[in-house]
Amino acid sequence: MKSNASGSSTYRSLAQQRAVVTQELEVNSLARFGDVCEAVKDIAAELKFAHDGQARIKVSGRVHCMAQLACHRCNENVWCHVDCSFASVVAFDEEQADEWSVLDPSLDILVVAGANLDMVELVEDELLLALPERVCTDDDCIHIPVMRYGDAASNEADTQGSEEGSRRFPFAGLKEAIRASDQDQD
Numbered sequence: 094m095k096s097n098a099s100g101s102s103t104y105r106s107l108a109q110q111r112a113v114v115t116q117e118l119e120v121n122s123l124a125r126f127g128d129v130c131e132a133v134k135d136i137a138a139e140l141k142f143a144h145d146g147q148a149r150i151k152v153s154g155r156v157h158c159m160a161q162l163a164c165h166r167c168n169e170n171v172w173c174h175v176d177c178s179f180a181s182v183v184a185f186d187e188e189q190a191d192e193w194s195v196l197d198p199s200l201d202i203l204v205v206a207g208a209n210l211d212m213v214e215l216v217e218d219e220l221l222l223a224l225p226e227r228v229c230t231d232d233d234c235i236h237i238p239v240m241r242y243g244d245a246a247s248n249e250a251d252t253q254g255s256e257e258g259s260r261r262f263p264f265a266g267l268k269e270a271i272r273a274s275d276q277d278q279d
């Protein structure tokens with residue numbers, strides 16, 4: 094089943110229906126994610142609801158967007174594709190989550206605030222976790238400032254040029270001297 098998310102859908106009913114919810118999210122609705130990005134666009138999520146082997150509500154799927162982030166190396170704002178897939182079980186309070194994580198520490202548990210579907214609470218942390226640590230990688234920071242190299246090279250060339258200009262030619266006068274002596278012989 095495919096449906097657009099509506100506020101009245103509960104996590105329980107979505108799991109029972111094995112619902113797939115696809116939704117484009119408003120940038121403004123993801124306040125915390127929006128705070129750490131310079132700009133965000135094209136936020137889309139596709140989530141599947143089901144029960145796991147222990148009758149818990151399971152949500153899995155993908156959320157992705159374009160986020161503009163500041164590169165701390167070159168101070169440029171760079172558009173990055175943020176894309177993550179996840180699978181979690183839904184807990185309705187911390188106590189429940191604690192019990193489950195004692196039994197299975199590797200379990201990915203999402204504690205929701207209410208019974209009704211809230212796409213933002215399902216995906217916002219996932220997006221935050223999926224943000225790249227570095228906007229530009231070591232090898233291809235295309236925004237790395239190259240002018241430093243250019244300045245150094247031209248300075249070097251200037252220095253070489255001036256050295257050449259001040260170079261002495263001890264025998265430069267010799268030709269003149271020889272020519273002068275030849276004329277004398279004539």
Ligand SMILES: [Zn+2]
Binds near residue numbers: 167168229235
């Ligand atoms: Zn950079």
